[in-house]
Amino acid sequence: MAVKTKKKSNNYPKIGIRPIIDGRLGGIRESLEETTMNMARAVAALYTKELKYPDGSPVQCVIADTTIGGVKEAAACAEKFAASNVGVSLSVTPCWCYGSETMDMNPLVPKAIWGFNGTERPGAVYLAATLAAHNQKGLPCFGIYGKDVQDMGDTTIPGDVRDKLLNFARAGMAVAIMKGHSYLAIGSVSMGIAGSIVDPQFFQEYLGMRNEYVDSSEILRRIQLNIFDPEEYKKAIAWVKQNCKEGKDYNRKEKIKSRKEKDRDWEFVTKMTMIIRDLMEGNPKLAEMGYAEEGQGHNAIVSGFQGQRQWTDFLPDGDFSEAMLNSSFDWNGIRNPYMVATENDCYNGVSMLFNYLLTNTAQIFADVRTYWSPDATERVSGWKPDGRAADGFIHLINSGSATLDGTGQQTKDGKPAMKPFWEIKQKEADACLAATTWSPSNRDYMRGGGYSSTFLTKGEMPVTMCRLNLVKGQGPVLQIAEGYTIDLPDEVHNTLNERTDRIWPTTWFVPNLTGLGPFKDVYSVMANWGANHGAISYGHIGDQLITLASMLRIPVAMHNVNPDVIFRPSAWGAFGMDGEGADYRACQVYGPLYK
Numbered sequence: 001m002a003v004k005t006k007k008k009s010n011n012y013p014k015i016g017i018r019p020i021i022d023g024r025l026g027g028i029r030e031s032l033e034e035t036t037m038n039m040a041r042a043v044a045a046l047y048t049k050e051l052k053y054p055d056g057s058p059v060q061c062v063i064a065d066t067t068i069g070g071v072k073e074a075a076a077c078a079e080k081f082a083a084s085n086v087g088v089s090l091s092v093t094p095c096w097c098y099g100s101e102t103m104d105m106n107p108l109v110p111k112a113i114w115g116f117n118g119t120e121r122p123g124a125v126y127l128a129a130t131l132a133a134h135n136q137k138g139l140p141c142f143g144i145y146g147k148d149v150q151d152m153g154d155t156t157i158p159g160d161v162r163d164k165l166l167n168f169a170r171a172g173m174a175v176a177i178m179k180g181h182s183y184l185a186i187g188s189v190s191m192g193i194a195g196s197i198v199d200p201q202f203f204q205e206y207l208g209m210r211n212e213y214v215d216s217s218e219i220l221r222r223i224q225l226n227i228f229d230p231e232e233y234k235k236a237i238a239w240v241k242q243n244c245k246e247g248k249d250y251n252r253k254e255k256i257k258s259r260k261e262k263d264r265d266w267e268f269v270t271k272m273t274m275i276i277r278d279l280m281e282g283n284p285k286l287a288e289m290g291y292a293e294e295g296q297g298h299n300a301i302v303s304g305f306q307g308q309r310q311w312t313d314f315l316p317d318g319d320f321s322e323a324m325l326n327s328s329f330d331w332n333g334i335r336n337p338y339m340v341a342t343e344n345d346c347y348n349g350v351s352m353l354f355n356y357l358l359t360n361t362a363q364i365f366a367d368v369r370t371y372w373s374p375d376a377t378e379r380v381s382g383w384k385p386d387g388r389a390a391d392g393f394i395h396l397i398n399s400g401s402a403t404l405d406g407t408g409q410q411t412k413d414g415k416p417a418m419k420p421f422w423e424i425k426q427k428e429a430d431a432c433l434a435a436t437t438w439s440p441s442n443r444d445y446m447r448g449g450g451y452s453s454t455f456l457t458k459g460e461m462p463v464t465m466c467r468l469n470l471v472k473g474q475g476p477v478l479q480i481a482e483g484y485t486i487d488l489p490d491e492v493h494n495t496l497n498e499r500t501d502r503i504w505p506t507t508w509f510v511p512n513l514t515g516l517g518p519f520k521d522v523y524s525v526m527a528n529w530g531a532n533h534g535a536i537s538y539g540h541i542g543d544q545l546i547t548l549a550s551m552l553r554i555p556v557a558m559h560n561v562n563p564d565v566i567f568r569p570s571a572w573g574a575f576g577m578d579g580e581g582a583d584y585r586a587c588q589v590y591g592p593l594y595k
Contacts, residue, residue: 010055118149171551178301227289235332237270279298320450358548364535436454457505511560
């Protein structure tokens with residue numbers, strides 16, 4: 001399993017860099033050519049070094065063929081960018097230039113300007129003038145300006161500038177990568193959950209994505225007609241038998257399946273895993289087998305499986321398939337994870353996708369299930385919470401899509417972590433599997449059986465939980481809660497966990513508190529969360545999510561991010577001095593990115 005694999009297509013969008021120059025020939029422009037181009041090259045080098053696509057390859061940059069001193073060169077740059085699949089645009093300049101003549105006019109591409117803070121030439125003046133032009137024309141643009149004055153020709157990128165350049169690029173690439181892809185709904189609405197009521201207008205207008213739909217019966221058809229790679233299946237089932245430990249069966253005696261039935265369920269869910277992947281991205285092997293249509297897939301960057309109840313009332317559930325697809329490894333080796341939402345909760349699937357495209361790491365899908373207050377915890381377990389848990393904690397738990405990376409068995413700097421697949425060592429993937437058991441599903445819930453993953457997330461991982469919600473009259477809004485996973489004493493975990501669905505994976509979570517509003521205390525976070533699910537990513541990435549949301553014109557309804565690191569387009573500052581209110585007003589005025 002040591003081979004690290006990549007998805008088939010790597011035609012990712014690129015970052016375009018526009019070196020802007022004072023167009024006055026006869027001494028001024030000539031003296032600035034090298035300095036301006038060096039600025040562009042320095043940023044390209046930063047991006048190529050620091051940023052990676054989901055397949056692990058370095059992000060590619062395209063620099064304009066010439067510096068841009070006027071409208072003709074701006075148009076030539078636009079043509080090159082269009083031909084080069086540029087999805088993000090950054091203009092850089094060390095000097096004064098002609099603002100509205102040199103600006104990027106593409107309304108669909110996230111854009112920013114870095115105006116060099118130097119005294120020899122007024123790069124900051126160009127930045128201010130051109131941001132004003134962007135705002136006047138209704139083309140939101142991010143402004144980047146260093147705090148400290150630099151000397152002309154200094155190619156160093158200061159730390160504060162670097163942070164904004166990277167934040168902008170990560171969010172911009174997320175916007176560009178999801179555009180044109182699909183959300184694949186396998187089945188329809190699950191148990192009346194609002195998140196599985198798929199709104200195609202949201203996907204089209206805000207994300208630039210298509211919606212694809214197949215009935216759940218398509219999975220059953222492919223299983224019954226053997227429309228999957230038989231050689232891969234042999235490899236997969238052998239790997240599953242060796243690496244997936246079957247856990248205790250907690251079903252009542254009359255509902256326990258026979259060994260033969262359980263073995264059939266293992267075969268079924270393994271095939272189901274392959275088929276959901278094939279539905280998402282296609283499989284050329286199917287075309288070789290005579291199934292050319294099935295071999296194409298649905299170009300899905302994220303999907304959801306309805307499962308409950310029509311499917312799970314008589315067939316093995318999707319828990320194994322969802323958990324394995326969302327993990328960074330399987331029988332084909334260590335690989336990038338797939339985003340698959342349980343119960344077809346497309347809005348939590350999108351939340352997972354946002355997190356994934358910003359971090360390239362697997363995502364935990366979970367119910368935001370229970371707030372345990374200090375008093376309730378002490379009453380039930382005899383333990384008075386302390387440390388991070390002193391104000392209480394939230395139990396995150398769901399039978400389906402929690403990635404096995406969420407065990408916390410990977411490490412970074414000696415601490416539990418979740419990493420991009422290219423950083424994961426074989427022993428770490430093995431440890432994630434070893435920390436997971438697969439108990440037969442609760443047949444009171446899942447009458448058809450199946451297998452649910454059971455693990456406990458290690459504590460002290462910095463994580464960010466987010467959730468996208470649709471609100472009538474408002475549209476989409478995003479919620480964000482940065483915090484940490486925590487460890488409970490073993491006996492306390494066992495006591496609390498036994499009170500709920502004990503065969504499902506558990507993450508104990510404490511949000512960072514600000515003392516204000518929904519982050520006044522842990523209870524308030526739980527009470528203000530907008531849906532039953534959340535998407536949990538490794539790392540504190542709330543600032544990146546806010547930047548991404550502003551690009552898509554999705555206001556942030558709730559967050560606990562340090563205001564000093566929030567980065568939105570320049571125009572947002574014209575909508576009032578209260579950051580959240582200005583965010584709502586700007587998003588309302590500009591409307592969805594692709595409308």
